[in-house]
Amino acid sequence: MSVWGGKSLEEWEEIWRLERLREDEMLAFVDEVGGLTQKALAAKFNLRPGRVSLLVRRHVEAQERKRMLDEIKRLKANTFTAIAEKLWMDLGWLAMELEKRRVDRQGG
Numbered sequence: 001m002s003v004w005g006g007k008s009l010e011e012w013e014e015i016w017r018l019e020r021l022r023e024d025e026m027l028a029f030v031d032e033v034g035g036l037t038q039k040a041l042a043a044k045f046n047l048r049p050g051r052v053s054l055l056v057r058r059h060v061e062a063q064e065r066k067r068m069l070d071e072i073k074r075l076k077a078n079t080f081t082a083i084a085e086k087l088w089m090d091l092g093w094l095a096m097e098l099e100k101r102r103v104d105r106q107g108g
Contacts, residue, residue, distance in 0.1 A: 027059050
């Protein structure tokens with residue numbers, strides 16, 4: 001018996017391609033529906049339970065990393081905006097104070 005189990009490399013590539021498609025379908029299903037156990041997902045998509053567990057965990061971790069990066073970007077943007085607004089308000093206050101002093105000097 002050969003290492004390839006009597007199948008050619010092309011046949012194995014097709015098997016692996018189909019498995020990746022099932023994995024992608026399963027992850028899309030998890031995003032859309034959710035709530036199924038990993039055992040039920042494995043049965044529904046004809047995948048090994050251990051593989052489903054690994055894929056779901058990696059998928060959730062990737063989503064969490066993306067969410068955290070988006071939050072960091074939002075905070076940086078908000079921080080810059082908040083600093084710019086505060087600076088603008090401080091400059092406005094300073095301009096008003098200088099104008100008051102100029103008017104007081106001229107009027108007084």
